[in-house]
Amino acid sequence: DTGVSQNPRHKITKRGQNVTFRCDPISEHNRLYWYRQTLGQGPEFLTYFQNEAQLEKSRLLSDRFSAERPKGSFSTLEIQRTEQGDSAMYLCASSLDGLQGTGNTIYFGEGSWLTVV
């Protein structure tokens, strides 16, 4: 399978614990994006990388959230001291390059569900 891969697919954690999600993008894709989606809403942008550089972070990404993309390959999204409001699906996506003017298609993973109890 050469698509975007996310792990774990489901995570249940107690409030206050730390969780980490991993995303493996399509191998030749330079850009990697993280989104968060809650029930009944569209995906909300969190952050994106161009290779290993994190180019933009949303205001939604509080200081409890950190994302990395070492060596410009896979990425991790860590949430520290989880809160019930963090319960959502975390989506990762990748594209070959920028999305404007090039017609580059963005490919999404299946998402990682987080439930904070």
Add this chain to the structure above:
Amino acid sequence: KQEVTQIPAALSVPEGENLVLNCSFTDSAIYNLQWFRQDPGKGLTSLLLIQSSQREQTSGRLNASLDKSSGRSTLYIAASQPGDSATYLCAVPTDKLIFGTGTRLQVFP
């Protein structure tokens, strides 16, 4: 700041009907617009991508139109089937995608 909205939020129709889903965006200076399908608990599947120079894009029973000047796009689904039941999302790119809230479609036999 680009904002994307979709109406209706939900739609329930009998099998065989032709459907129109609407998407509007506030900044008409877009390069393209993309429609996605999302099954419950799943990721997003790209359906159609319309370049700003195009007015329509077709794939099977799906037809998407784009009117930049009015800030609107429509997704037309012909002869709907129960397998079309899903959430449909439109999105426009800046340096990332900005999504609408989606239309939840249920097609019943």
